[in-house]
Amino acid sequence: MSVKRILTIAGMAVAAAVLLIVLFTTWYTVDEGEQAIIITFGEADETVTDSGLKFKLPWPVQSVEKLSKETFSTTFGYNQDASGELISYDKETKMITGDEYIVIADLVVQWKITEPVKYLFNSENPRELLHDATAASIRSIIGSSPIDDALTDGKAEIEAETRDLLADLIDRYDIGIAIQGVKLQDVELPNAEVRDAFTAVTDARETKSTKINQARKYENQRKNEAAGERDAVLSKAQGDKTARIEQANGDVAVFNKLYAEYSNNKEITRERLILETLEQVLPGAKLYIMNDDGGTMKYLPLAPMGQQTQATPQDSENEKEGGEGDGK
Structure with missing residues:
Protein backbone atom coordinates (compact mmCIF):
# COMPACT_ATOMS: atom_id res chain seq x y z
CA MET A 1 0.00 0.00 0.00
CA SER A 2 1.45 3.32 -1.04
CA VAL A 3 2.04 6.23 1.29
CA LYS A 4 -0.44 8.32 -0.64
CA ARG A 5 -3.18 5.76 -0.08
CA ILE A 6 -2.37 5.57 3.62
CA LEU A 7 -2.59 9.35 3.94
CA THR A 8 -5.86 9.33 2.09
CA ILE A 9 -7.35 6.72 4.41
CA ALA A 10 -6.04 8.59 7.44
CA GLY A 11 -7.52 11.83 6.17
CA MET A 12 -10.85 10.20 5.61
CA ALA A 13 -10.77 8.75 9.12
CA VAL A 14 -9.96 12.14 10.62
CA ALA A 15 -12.70 13.76 8.58
CA ALA A 16 -15.18 11.12 9.70
CA ALA A 17 -14.16 11.62 13.33
CA VAL A 18 -14.54 15.39 12.99
CA LEU A 19 -17.90 14.91 11.34
CA LEU A 20 -19.08 12.66 14.18
CA ILE A 21 -17.86 15.15 16.78
CA VAL A 22 -19.66 17.96 15.01
CA LEU A 23 -22.76 15.84 14.63
CA PHE A 24 -23.01 14.78 18.27
CA THR A 25 -21.78 18.00 19.96
CA THR A 26 -23.76 20.66 18.14
CA TRP A 27 -27.12 19.88 19.74
CA TYR A 28 -28.37 19.17 23.27
CA THR A 29 -31.64 18.97 25.19
CA VAL A 30 -32.78 20.81 28.31
CA ASP A 31 -35.45 19.20 30.49
CA GLU A 32 -38.16 21.07 32.41
CA GLY A 33 -36.28 20.79 35.70
CA GLU A 34 -32.89 21.80 34.27
CA GLN A 35 -30.94 24.89 33.34
CA ALA A 36 -27.92 24.87 31.00
CA ILE A 37 -24.79 27.02 30.87
CA ILE A 38 -23.01 27.43 27.54
CA ILE A 39 -19.24 27.52 28.02
CA THR A 40 -17.15 28.95 25.18
CA PHE A 41 -13.44 28.14 25.38
CA GLY A 42 -13.76 27.59 29.14
CA GLU A 43 -15.69 30.79 29.87
CA ALA A 44 -19.39 30.97 30.70
CA ASP A 45 -21.27 32.51 27.81
CA GLU A 46 -25.03 32.31 28.49
CA THR A 47 -27.60 30.54 30.65
CA VAL A 48 -30.46 28.62 29.02
CA THR A 49 -33.56 28.00 31.17
CA ASP A 50 -36.11 27.09 28.47
CA SER A 51 -36.63 23.40 27.90
CA GLY A 52 -36.34 21.71 24.51
CA LEU A 53 -33.79 20.88 21.80
CA LYS A 54 -30.97 23.43 21.58
CA PHE A 55 -27.95 23.94 19.26
CA LYS A 56 -24.46 25.28 19.88
CA LEU A 57 -21.01 25.34 18.33
CA PRO A 58 -19.30 21.96 18.32
CA TRP A 59 -16.76 20.83 20.84
CA PRO A 60 -14.17 22.03 21.76
CA VAL A 61 -15.45 25.51 20.90
CA GLN A 62 -18.49 25.28 23.14
CA SER A 63 -19.64 22.84 25.83
CA VAL A 64 -22.73 22.58 28.04
CA GLU A 65 -23.11 22.22 31.80
CA LYS A 66 -26.55 21.25 33.05
CA LEU A 67 -27.76 22.02 36.57
CA SER A 68 -31.04 21.20 38.28
CA LYS A 69 -33.60 23.90 39.04
CA GLU A 70 -35.16 21.77 41.80
CA THR A 71 -34.72 22.25 45.55
CA ASN A 191 -26.62 10.66 78.07
CA ALA A 192 -29.73 8.49 78.45
CA GLU A 193 -30.21 9.33 82.15
CA VAL A 194 -30.11 13.06 81.49
CA ARG A 195 -32.48 12.61 78.54
CA ASP A 196 -34.98 10.90 80.83
CA ALA A 197 -34.72 13.74 83.33
CA PHE A 198 -35.40 16.35 80.66
CA THR A 199 -38.28 14.28 79.36
CA ALA A 200 -39.78 14.32 82.86
CA VAL A 201 -39.30 18.11 82.99
CA THR A 202 -41.01 18.48 79.63
CA ASP A 203 -43.95 16.34 80.76
CA ALA A 204 -44.26 18.40 83.92
CA ARG A 205 -44.35 21.62 81.90
CA GLU A 206 -47.03 20.22 79.64
CA THR A 207 -49.06 19.15 82.68
CA LYS A 208 -48.62 22.62 84.16
CA SER A 209 -49.84 24.24 80.96
CA THR A 210 -52.83 21.90 80.86
CA LYS A 211 -53.79 22.70 84.45
CA ILE A 212 -53.41 26.43 83.85
CA ASN A 213 -55.63 26.24 80.77
CA GLN A 214 -58.25 24.25 82.68
CA ALA A 215 -58.19 26.77 85.54
CA ARG A 216 -58.58 29.67 83.14
CA LYS A 217 -61.46 27.91 81.43
CA TYR A 218 -63.20 27.37 84.80
CA GLU A 219 -62.53 30.98 85.76
CA ASN A 220 -64.07 32.28 82.55
CA GLN A 221 -67.06 29.97 82.97
CA ARG A 222 -67.73 31.17 86.52
CA LYS A 223 -67.29 34.81 85.48
CA ASN A 224 -69.80 34.36 82.68
CA GLU A 225 -72.29 32.67 85.00
CA ALA A 226 -71.87 35.41 87.62
CA ALA A 227 -72.28 38.09 84.97
CA GLY A 228 -75.47 36.39 83.78
CA GLU A 229 -76.89 36.20 87.30
CA ARG A 230 -75.97 39.83 87.93
CA ASP A 231 -77.69 40.93 84.72
CA ALA A 232 -80.78 38.90 85.65
CA VAL A 233 -80.96 40.51 89.12
CA LEU A 234 -80.46 43.99 87.67
CA SER A 235 -83.09 43.35 85.01
CA LYS A 236 -85.60 42.11 87.60
CA ALA A 237 -84.86 45.05 89.89
CA GLN A 238 -85.29 47.46 86.99
CA GLY A 239 -88.59 45.79 86.12
CA ASP A 240 -89.82 46.01 89.72
CA LYS A 241 -88.77 49.63 89.89
CA THR A 242 -90.62 50.48 86.68
CA ALA A 243 -93.72 48.56 87.84
CA ARG A 244 -93.80 50.31 91.21
CA ILE A 245 -93.31 53.71 89.62
CA GLU A 246 -96.15 53.04 87.17
CA GLN A 247 -98.37 51.76 89.99
CA ALA A 248 -97.59 54.82 92.09
CA ASN A 249 -98.31 57.11 89.15
CA GLY A 250 -101.60 55.30 88.61
CA ASP A 251 -102.52 55.59 92.30
CA VAL A 252 -101.67 59.29 92.22
CA ALA A 253 -103.82 59.77 89.11
CA VAL A 254 -106.74 57.93 90.72
CA PHE A 255 -106.35 59.94 93.91
CA ASN A 256 -106.25 63.19 91.95
CA LYS A 257 -109.42 62.27 90.11
CA LEU A 258 -111.13 61.27 93.36
CA TYR A 259 -110.02 64.46 95.01
CA ALA A 260 -111.33 66.50 92.10
CA GLU A 261 -114.70 64.70 92.39
CA TYR A 262 -114.67 65.10 96.13
CA SER A 263 -114.03 68.83 95.81
CA ASN A 264 -117.02 69.17 93.46
CA ASN A 265 -119.43 67.11 95.56
CA LYS A 266 -118.11 65.99 98.90
CA GLU A 267 -121.20 64.10 100.10
CA ILE A 268 -121.63 61.97 96.97
CA THR A 269 -117.95 61.26 96.74
CA ARG A 270 -117.83 60.24 100.42
CA GLU A 271 -120.71 57.83 99.93
CA ARG A 272 -119.11 56.40 96.80
CA LEU A 273 -115.83 55.82 98.61
CA ILE A 274 -117.68 54.06 101.40
CA LEU A 275 -119.45 51.79 98.95
CA GLU A 276 -116.26 50.94 97.08
CA THR A 277 -114.54 50.20 100.37
CA LEU A 278 -117.38 47.89 101.40
CA GLU A 279 -117.10 46.09 98.05
CA GLN A 280 -113.45 45.47 98.73
CA VAL A 281 -113.97 44.42 102.35
CA LEU A 282 -117.05 42.25 101.65
CA PRO A 283 -116.51 40.83 98.15
CA GLY A 284 -119.59 39.14 96.73
CA ALA A 285 -121.94 40.52 99.41
CA LYS A 286 -125.27 42.15 98.44
CA LEU A 287 -125.81 45.53 100.05
CA TYR A 288 -129.11 47.38 100.59
CA ILE A 289 -128.89 50.99 101.60
CA MET A 290 -131.64 52.39 103.81
CA ASN A 291 -132.04 55.99 104.80
CA ASP A 292 -134.27 56.76 107.85
CA ASP A 293 -135.85 60.00 108.74
CA GLY A 294 -132.99 60.94 110.98
CA GLY A 295 -130.62 61.29 107.95
CA THR A 296 -128.44 58.34 109.04
CA MET A 297 -127.52 55.81 106.36
CA LYS A 298 -127.54 52.13 107.29
CA TYR A 299 -125.69 49.47 105.37
CA LEU A 300 -127.18 46.03 105.78
CA PRO A 301 -125.57 42.88 104.31
CA LEU A 302 -128.90 41.39 103.25
CA ALA A 303 -129.55 38.85 100.51
CA PRO A 304 -131.45 40.22 97.51
CA MET A 305 -135.18 39.81 97.52
CA GLY A 306 -136.46 36.92 95.54
CA GLN A 307 -133.36 34.80 96.12
CA GLN A 308 -134.48 31.39 97.20
CA THR A 309 -132.09 30.01 99.80
CA GLN A 310 -132.61 27.48 102.53
CA ALA A 311 -131.79 28.89 105.94
CA THR A 312 -129.32 26.97 108.01
CA PRO A 313 -129.09 26.94 111.77
CA GLN A 314 -126.08 29.19 111.54
CA ASP A 315 -128.01 31.63 109.34
CA SER A 316 -130.86 31.73 111.89
CA GLU A 317 -128.41 32.46 114.64
CA ASN A 318 -126.85 35.25 112.63
CA GLU A 319 -130.26 36.77 111.92
CA LYS A 320 -131.09 36.74 115.60
CA GLU A 321 -127.84 38.43 116.43
CA GLY A 322 -128.50 40.94 113.70
CA GLY A 323 -131.97 41.64 115.03
CA GLU A 324 -130.66 42.19 118.47
CA GLY A 325 -128.17 44.61 117.07
CA ASP A 326 -130.90 46.51 115.24
CA GLY A 327 -132.85 46.78 118.40
CA LYS A 328 -129.97 48.32 120.05
Missing part, protein backbone atom coordinates in the same frame (compact mmCIF):
# COMPACT_ATOMS: atom_id res chain seq x y z
CA PHE A 72 -31.84 20.28 47.07
CA SER A 73 -31.72 18.86 50.60
CA THR A 74 -28.41 18.64 52.41
CA THR A 75 -28.23 16.75 55.70
CA PHE A 76 -25.98 17.75 58.56
CA GLY A 77 -25.07 15.22 61.24
CA TYR A 78 -26.28 12.12 59.45
CA ASN A 79 -26.51 10.51 56.03
CA GLN A 80 -28.11 7.56 54.27
CA ASP A 81 -26.24 4.69 52.71
CA ALA A 82 -27.26 2.81 49.57
CA SER A 83 -29.63 0.58 51.55
CA GLY A 84 -31.41 3.58 53.09
CA GLU A 85 -29.96 3.08 56.59
CA LEU A 86 -29.11 6.23 58.51
CA ILE A 87 -25.47 6.85 59.36
CA SER A 88 -24.91 9.29 62.21
CA TYR A 89 -21.84 11.48 62.55
CA ASP A 90 -21.68 12.15 66.29
CA LYS A 91 -18.44 14.07 66.05
CA GLU A 92 -19.87 16.91 64.00
CA THR A 93 -23.28 16.93 65.71
CA LYS A 94 -21.99 17.37 69.27
CA MET A 95 -22.05 21.00 70.33
CA ILE A 96 -22.14 23.11 73.51
CA THR A 97 -25.13 25.23 74.51
CA GLY A 98 -24.99 28.70 75.96
CA ASP A 99 -25.22 27.32 79.52
CA GLU A 100 -22.39 24.81 78.81
CA TYR A 101 -24.34 21.62 78.24
CA ILE A 102 -23.50 19.16 75.47
CA VAL A 103 -26.26 18.35 72.98
CA ILE A 104 -26.46 16.39 69.74
CA ALA A 105 -28.19 18.23 66.92
CA ASP A 106 -28.73 17.29 63.30
CA LEU A 107 -30.69 19.14 60.65
CA VAL A 108 -31.67 19.39 57.00
CA VAL A 109 -30.92 22.42 54.82
CA GLN A 110 -33.02 23.07 51.72
CA TRP A 111 -31.43 25.19 48.99
CA LYS A 112 -31.59 26.03 45.28
CA ILE A 113 -29.12 27.07 42.60
CA THR A 114 -30.18 30.59 41.66
CA GLU A 115 -27.07 31.71 39.73
CA PRO A 116 -25.56 28.78 37.80
CA VAL A 117 -22.46 30.65 36.62
CA LYS A 118 -21.44 31.57 40.15
CA TYR A 119 -22.22 28.06 41.33
CA LEU A 120 -19.86 26.60 38.71
CA PHE A 121 -16.99 29.08 38.84
CA ASN A 122 -16.96 30.94 42.19
CA SER A 123 -16.21 27.86 44.28
CA GLU A 124 -14.40 24.64 43.61
CA ASN A 125 -16.84 22.65 45.77
CA PRO A 126 -19.97 24.68 46.67
CA ARG A 127 -21.63 21.75 48.45
CA GLU A 128 -18.73 21.36 50.84
CA LEU A 129 -18.73 25.10 51.43
CA LEU A 130 -22.46 24.91 52.21
CA HIS A 131 -21.84 22.08 54.68
CA ASP A 132 -19.14 24.06 56.49
CA ALA A 133 -21.34 27.16 56.61
CA THR A 134 -24.18 25.06 58.05
CA ALA A 135 -21.92 23.69 60.78
CA ALA A 136 -20.75 27.21 61.69
CA SER A 137 -24.31 28.57 61.78
CA ILE A 138 -25.89 25.85 63.92
CA ARG A 139 -22.99 25.83 66.37
CA SER A 140 -23.16 29.59 66.72
CA ILE A 141 -26.91 29.61 67.42
CA ILE A 142 -26.86 26.59 69.76
CA GLY A 143 -23.85 28.09 71.55
CA SER A 144 -25.87 31.21 72.40
CA SER A 145 -29.06 29.37 73.42
CA PRO A 146 -29.88 27.73 76.78
CA ILE A 147 -30.37 24.00 76.83
CA ASP A 148 -34.09 24.35 77.66
CA ASP A 149 -34.72 26.22 74.41
CA ALA A 150 -32.75 23.66 72.40
CA LEU A 151 -34.64 20.70 73.87
CA THR A 152 -38.18 22.06 74.33
CA ASP A 153 -40.12 24.95 72.88
CA GLY A 154 -37.24 27.02 71.48
CA LYS A 155 -36.54 24.87 68.43
CA ALA A 156 -38.55 27.01 66.03
CA GLU A 157 -36.61 30.12 67.03
CA ILE A 158 -33.30 28.24 66.70
CA GLU A 159 -34.29 27.10 63.21
CA ALA A 160 -35.18 30.65 62.15
CA GLU A 161 -31.96 32.15 63.53
CA THR A 162 -29.86 29.39 61.93
CA ARG A 163 -31.55 29.95 58.58
CA ASP A 164 -30.92 33.70 58.72
CA LEU A 165 -27.27 33.29 59.71
CA LEU A 166 -26.64 30.61 57.06
CA ALA A 167 -28.29 32.70 54.35
CA ASP A 168 -26.08 35.66 55.32
CA LEU A 169 -22.94 33.51 55.12
CA ILE A 170 -23.90 32.07 51.71
CA ASP A 171 -24.56 35.57 50.38
CA ARG A 172 -21.08 36.58 51.48
CA TYR A 173 -19.51 33.56 49.78
CA ASP A 174 -21.41 34.47 46.57
CA ILE A 175 -21.63 30.93 45.21
CA GLY A 176 -25.03 31.25 43.50
CA ILE A 177 -27.05 29.42 46.19
CA ALA A 178 -30.26 30.55 47.96
CA ILE A 179 -31.25 29.01 51.30
CA GLN A 180 -34.90 27.92 51.32
CA GLY A 181 -35.19 26.55 54.84
CA VAL A 182 -33.56 24.87 57.82
CA LYS A 183 -35.25 22.06 59.72
CA LEU A 184 -33.93 20.59 62.96
CA GLN A 185 -34.38 16.84 62.91
CA ASP A 186 -33.27 15.92 66.44
CA VAL A 187 -31.81 17.80 69.38
CA GLU A 188 -31.06 15.51 72.29
CA LEU A 189 -28.64 14.88 75.13
CA PRO A 190 -25.86 12.34 74.73
